[in-house]
Amino acid sequence: MRTFMDEQFLLHTDTAKILYHEHGAKMPIIDYHCHINPAEIMENRQFENITQAWLGADHYKWRLIRTMGVEEQYVTGSASDREKFQKFAETLPKCIGSPIYHWTHLELKRYFGSDLVISGDTAQEIWDLTAEELKSESLRVRGIIAQSNVQAVGTTDDPIDTLSYHKALRDDVTNALIVSPTMRPDKAMNIHKAGFPAYIAQLAEAAGVGIETLDDLKHALLKRIDFFDSMGCKASDHGLDFVPYRLMGEAELEACFKKGLAGEAITPEECEAFQTELMLFFGRAFAERGWVMQLHYGVQRNCNDMMFDRLGPDTGFDAIGMRNCGREIVDFLNALERENALPKTILYSINPHDDAMLETIIGCFQGGGVRGKIQHGVPWWFNDTKHGMESQLVSLASLGVLGTFIGMLTDSRSFLSYTRHEYFRRILCNQIGKWVESGEYPRDMGALGELVEDISYRNAARYFGYPVLV
Numbered sequence: 001m002r003t004f005m006d007e008q009f010l011l012h013t014d015t016a017k018i019l020y021h022e023h024g025a026k027m028p029i030i031d032y033h034c035h036i037n038p039a040e041i042m043e044n045r046q047f048e049n050i051t052q053a054w055l056g057a058d059h060y061k062w063r064l065i066r067t068m069g070v071e072e073q074y075v076t077g078s079a080s081d082r083e084k085f086q087k088f089a090e091t092l093p094k095c096i097g098s099p100i101y102h103w104t105h106l107e108l109k110r111y112f113g114s115d116l117v118i119s120g121d122t123a124q125e126i127w128d129l130t131a132e133e134l135k136s137e138s139l140r141v142r143g144i145i146a147q148s149n150v151q152a153v154g155t156t157d158d159p160i161d162t163l164s165y166h167k168a169l170r171d172d173v174t175n176a177l178i179v180s181p182t183m184r185p186d187k188a189m190n191i192h193k194a195g196f197p198a199y200i201a202q203l204a205e206a207a208g209v210g211i212e213t214l215d216d217l218k219h220a221l222l223k224r225i226d227f228f229d230s231m232g233c234k235a236s237d238h239g240l241d242f243v244p245y246r247l248m249g250e251a252e253l254e255a256c257f258k259k260g261l262a263g264e265a266i267t268p269e270e271c272e273a274f275q276t277e278l279m280l281f282f283g284r285a286f287a288e289r290g291w292v293m294q295l296h297y298g299v300q301r302n303c304n305d306m307m308f309d310r311l312g313p314d315t316g317f318d319a320i321g322m323r324n325c326g327r328e329i330v331d332f333l334n335a336l337e338r339e340n341a342l343p344k345t346i347l348y349s350i351n352p353h354d355d356a357m358l359e360t361i362i363g364c365f366q367g368g369g370v371r372g373k374i375q376h377g378v379p380w381w382f383n384d385t386k387h388g389m390e391s392q393l394v395s396l397a398s399l400g401v402l403g404t405f406i407g408m409l410t411d412s413r414s415f416l417s418y419t420r421h422e423y424f425r426r427i428l429c430n431q432i433g434k435w436v437e438s439g440e441y442p443r444d445m446g447a448l449g450e451l452v453e454d455i456s457y458r459n460a461a462r463y464f465g466y467p468v469l470v
Contacts, residue, residue: 022449197260
């Protein structure tokens with residue numbers, strides 16, 4: 001029987017062990033999509049306790065604790081940090097098979113040097129141990145990043161953001177980390193939501209232009225795109241309920257925008273047409289600047305009305321949507337391709353049933369001198385599991401070119417989440433090891449090592465335009 005989380009964790013063949021320890025483990029991290037706060041990097045935040053480091057804004061963990069019947073005060077409410085940690089520690093032993101069980105123990109092992117198994121019985125010992133360790137310089141934010149071998153991160157930023165902390169980090173001679181902003185223009189797309197007119201006013205102020213027409217909106221967004229570009233932006237990110245594709249005439253689109261500015265009701269058809277127009281506009285602008293366009297789609301958001309009213313969005317009440325928008329994705333990519341204006345694009349679906357569909361779609365739009373130009377992104381959110389990663393790797397290898405895959409990201413608000421890259425790399429090496437030791441691929445360790453290193457690091461560095469260090 002294997003020991004829990006030993007050095008060969010998730011590695012079940014000799015080939016897998018060599019590939020991980022001699023290749024995957026040593027590569028730097030390009031964390032090209034995350035939700036960390038750049039202010040906390042600039043200010044080199046020090047966490048007071050493990051609850052702040054682990055449970056703050058982590059709706060993945062909140063869902064688990066709630067499932068145990070725990071009252072909300074111990075999740076997002078007024079209970080003390082120590083009480084909240086106790087409830088999480090009591091929950092974790094029930095979470096066999098969960099990636100959160102693995103991630104959390106990897107974080108405890110890598111950052112705190114502890115092999116303790118988290119439970120209600122060990123909660124106090126872990127609380128005391130981590131409280132002491134969190135006082136050290138190595139577990140302030142910059143220390144965590146440095147010991148995690150992170151070369152670059154891509155944050156997630158609204159077009160109206162001043163990017164003041166990105167500038168400060170760029171100007172800070174003591175900072176070796178590349179912190180690239182990523183434009184997330186969702187609020188400019190959400191013409192059907194109540195806050196749209198107020199947001200457009202904020203966008204106008206940030207861009208220094210008036211916005212009364214759809215052309216004005218595009219002009220304002222272009223000014224912000226150019227500002228982000230000047231600040232080292234390499235990508236956009238779009239959180240979509242579904243990928244839209246509905247065409248509408250200029251006059252109808254203008255009338256729709258006027259309705260949105262006035263706060264009037266927008267039909268679903270008008271909303272989709274407006275969003276299609278903006279997404280095509282964004283695609284053209286990003287292609288001109290060499291940005292990567294990331295499309296995250298398929299979520300049913302804020303499913304629990306009562307809890308949404310109480311806590312707001314991103315608090316653990318979202319689910320997998322079932323709408324298949326394969327036709328719309330094809331039409332959208334094809335429209336930009338016809339104009340020679342298709343940027344590098346990453347497609348992420350929250351629904352694992354979309355894997356084969358996406359892998360066959362991306363194969364229709366490759367080429368143009370860009371290796372792996374269109375990507376099926378790493379399993380996202382509810383798919384971000386051992387099973388989800390294994391399934392996507394097998395599907396991508398079967399229907400695409402696995403060697404061009406840009407690999408893992410954290411998609412996290414936690415600075416301790418970099419162990420997710422280790423988790424992915426172990427799963428990657430294990431899958432490749434299976435193929436080799438079953439006679440499905442030659443045991444050419446030079447070629448295999450290069451493949452692992454590329455997927456773990458180099459492909460992402462090249463794709464986003466970061467320096468390749470090793």
